[in-house]
Each structure stands twice: as C-alpha cells, then as structure tokens.
Amino acid sequence: MNDIRRSILWVVFGFSMVLIWDKWQIHNGKAPTFFPSAAVTAPAAQDAPPATPADASVPGSNPATTTPGAAVAPQGTPAPAPAAVRHEVTTDVLKLVFNTEGGSLIGAELLKHASTTLGTQPFALLVQNDTQTYLAQSGLIGGNFPTHKTPMTVVAGPTALTDGQNELQVRFESAEVGGVKLVKTYTLTRGRYDISVQHEVVNNSGQAVSPQLYVQLVRDGNKTSSETPFYSTFTGPAVYTGAQKYQKIEFADIDKNKATFEKSSTDGYVAMVQHYFASAWVLDSGVARDNFARRVDNNLYAVGAITTLPAIEPGQRKAVEAQLFIGPQEEKVLEVITPGLELVKDYGWLTILAKPLYWLLEKIHSFVQNWGWAIVLLVVLIKAAFYWLNASAYRSMAKMKAINPRIMEMRERLKSNPQQMQQEMMKMYREEKVNPLGGCFPILIQIPVFIALYWVLLSSVEMRNAPWMAWITDLSSPDPWFILPLVMAVTTVIQTALNPLPPDPLQAKLMWMMPLMFSVMFFFFPAGLVLYWITNNILTIAQQAFINKRMGVPLKITNPLELFKK
Secondary structure (H helix, E strand, O other): OHHHHHHHHHHHHHHHHHHHHHHHHHHOOOOOOOOOOOOOOOOOOOOOOOOOOOOOOOOOOOOOOOOOOOOOOOOOOOOOOOOOOEEEEEOOOEEEEEEOEOOEEEEEEEEEEEOOOOOOOEEEEEEEOOOOEEEEEEEEEOOOOOOOOOEEEEEOOOOEOOOOOOEEEEEEEEOOEOOEEEEEEEEEEOOOOEEEEEEEEEEOOOOOEOOEEEEEEEEEOOOOOOOOOOOOOOOEEEEEEOOOEEEEOOHHHHHOOOOOOOOEEOOOEEEEEEOOEEEEEEEOOOOOEEEEEEEOOOOEEEEEEEEEOOOEOOOOEEEEEEEEEEEEOOHHHHHOOOOOHHHHOOOHHHHHHHHHHHHHHHHHHHHHOOHHHHHHHHHHHHHHHOHHHHHHHHHHHHHHHHHHHHHHHHHHHOOOOHHHHHHHHHHHHHHHOOOOOOOOHHHHHHHHHHHHHHHHHHHOHHHOOOOOOOOOOOOOOOOOOOHHHHHHHHHHHHHHHHOOOOOOHHHHHHHHHHHHHHHHHHHHOOHHHHHHHHHHHHHHHHHHHHHHHHOOOOOOOOOHHHHHHO
8 A cells, every 4th residue: 555655656746847847947938848838829910010119218218219110290291101012032042022111021931941841832931911920120219210110212123143143232211201311221142041231320300310220020929830739849039148148038928027138238139939940130249239029919029129329410321230130040050140149949958968969960961961860870879879878777677677576476475564575675686786776877867868869859940841761751740640659659668568567566557658658749749759769769679688688587578468457
C-alpha cells in the first residue's frame, strides 16, 4: 500500500513540475512549452490605424506632440485626398508592394520560400487583406507633419532588378504639411532581405521645427498556422537593446498593460517575430530612441521606435537612416545586419548549446546536401560523443535487469513486512554492486543537449519545405502518412521493453504508459523532429542490446500485456 501511495505521489509531483515549468516559461516572456494559449481569432481591420508613443510624454517632445498618423487638418475646406496607389517592386529575393498613402510597405513576398510544400506561390510575410494585416510604416509626429496616412507621390523608376544591376531605389515624396515635406527613399540590394530606408525632412515652413521620426510594424494578433496543441512557437513583438538584450512581448501582456521592455535606448531594434520569419526596424547605433509596443485597434498591435530630430532651420533639411529587415530567420543573414538580430530565432534558455548544434548541423548539410540525412548524422555524432556515458547507464540497467527476478521474488515473499523488504533490497544492491540510480544520472546529463537539438530543428527555417526521401517532402510538417510516428512508437516500445521494470506493479505500468502517451504526441510533430527521435531510439536500442549481450544478460523483451492482466 505504501508503494502505491508513493507512486501516486511521484506522478502528482511529476505533473506538478511540468505545470510549474510551463508557467515559469510564460512568466519569463517565453512561449508555453506544453500548453500554448489559444489563438486570437478576432477579424483584422483593413487599414492599420496609427500607433501612439509608448509613454504619454516622449522625451524631447512638445505639448503639440500628436500620435503617429494623427495628422492635424489644415485650415479651411480640405481638398479631397488622392486615391492611394499601389507600387510593386521586385528583386531576386523580394517582391514588395508599397502604398502611396504614407509610402508604407503593405506587402512582401519572399521569392525563395514557397507558401506551402511543393507550392509555386511565394510566401507572403507582409500582407494587407480581409483576414490579415502586417505592415511596415513610418512618419513624423510632434506637430503638423506628414505621417504614414499622408498621401505621397512615387518617383517613377525601375520596378525590377535587371541583369547586372545590384541596387534599386524607390522614392516617395509627400506634399508639404505645415510647410514640412517628408521624402522616403527605399534602397533594395540584390540578394539581401534588409532594405536601407532614408527619411529626409525638408523644412519650408519659415520657422525652425523639431519633428520626431517614428518607425513601426503593425500586425494582427492571430497566431501562425504552424501552431499545434502539442508545441508552440512565439508570435508577437520583440525589442532588443544592448542593456536588456532580447525581450519578447506577448500580445496578451499588451492587452493587460503588463508588457515589460526597455523603453529608452541608443541601440538595438524593434521586431515582429513569428515561426521561421521576422521583420525589424533598425535605427543607427547611437541614435536615442523611445521604444513602444501597444494595441492600436480591435486586433492590431504595433511595435516601434520614436527618435527626436535636431532643430531644422527654415530652408534646411535633415536625413535619418534606418534599416528595414523582412525575411527568414537565417542566422548567417541576421548576424551581419545588426548585433542581436539573430536572436529572433529563439532557442530559449539553451541557446548556449543550441547555437553550436546548429553550426554542426549546417556543416553536415554542406556535405550531404540533404537536411534529413544531416539530422540522422548529427544524432549519430551526438550519440558517439556520449557513448561512454551511455554505456555506464546501460551497464547499470543491465545489472538491474539481471537481478530483477530476485527482487520480484523477495517483494512477493516480504510484502507483509515493508521494513525488512527495504533492508533486504539494499543489502542485495550492495552485494551485487548495483546502484538503482546509476542509469539515471548519465541520461539526465544528456537531456539539455537533446532539448537544445529539439529547438534547433523546430526553429530552423531551413527545415521548411525541405525534403528527406520518398513521401517526406517537408521536414517541418507532420508525416502525411504517419509512417514515421508509427516507427517512433515501435522503437519506443522496444526501448522500454529492454529496460528493467520497477519492482512495484503500478510503477511498471506507468513506465509503459508514459512512452506510449508521448508517442501519440509525435503524430502531430514535424517530420524532422520525429526523424531525430527515431534515430536516437534506434541507436539507444542497439547500444543497450550490445551491452546486455557483453554482460551476459539475456535479451528478454518484457511483455506489457502481462502487467495489465494483473
């Protein structure tokens, strides 16, 4: 009876630790590990409304400061605003759609990334339609100045890169608002996802002005299609500064006014992050800015930065440089744009292990040119590195399995005297030089490595639409025929059968039930993750069987049906 109570307490304790860990992840701004929150499904608005500054009074602003987009109406009867016109520009990696309303970027397709497996349509990151809104905007506040709602004129020029052409510029000019004109120049470069954006402020007002430039990313709060009930990735704003590093902001925290991040800095970036892809505004290092993140409409959220320009005298102009990144979370690409941008590819608290694992995976891929076989070879290398540690654990398990019949017989004989049973059991362990926990510690040491590898495979955009062999055409999607999850379940059962059963029948049943429950979860996991786990299981079975044979322990597979008949 005591053993049953103890087993139940251990089960309760284990599930409590899982729940506490999940809440700790959420508390630290990370996505839930096991229980993702439900996606927000409120309809998105057609036009992104302006975002307001993070604080009511921005340093350097004057009492006339307005919110981004809240342009002051001119005196008299306003002339009707010209209809907004879309302007498309194409490079070798991006197809962009600009809007003459504010010169905003309202569409971005990544030409090197298909929307779906074997699809021909490129993946659309920035979009504005009936169901989705994801935009990049900028403008001036602090007075009667042009904003992202001000009509602009596009300066005609090439709309696509030609052979031998390395750069392409798109220029938007606003009409004067309060005597101030804003000129935006986007410079696109061949092979690059980062866009140079120059904001030039021309003062023709007859008096000195000190406007504030804001840059912002606006998107709806809907989760991406990669979310499942069994694993979750982060979707939402992020702020990076040199002092506080990478800070993720949950949409729910914005709604509750509980979002915490560094509001003022002189470096870093603001970003919108989702699984595999991200966008970010980067101002030059040394430029003082105020970061903000807030809800701007029913289901729209904005993250951005505001910087105050020096006083611009009448007839003078001032230019501010910025970078706008729109693309995949490829580490090599992100690292060269600005410090810390590679952190949008979030490995969590195991980054220190995950980054070298990704580096090794990428090196293996450069030789085999197949991400599926790169995963298999990486697991083989990791298992080889931990061979002697695993061997120690499996030798301990083999010894336990060898004396397990004697322990079972003793438990049955002394079940009415638990105290004597414990004494006899400890005596047997000493005589046989068996440590009941000897098989646990070596395995526990390896757990962080395999969790880190799990996040590498889950986070790497390279797995998206990457084929392995035969029916596996996308390592980032579940196996369409469920063959890999079935193989995973079989290898898990075999691995469990090779381990020594706990003496207590209830613990033995739980030992069989838990792997089977986790195997069911793998039916919904990406094929690349299942492949990695199958490889690990097969190598574990082979090593465990080899060690059992060397130690003279019969390779007897436990029949779980016998346990559940009792």
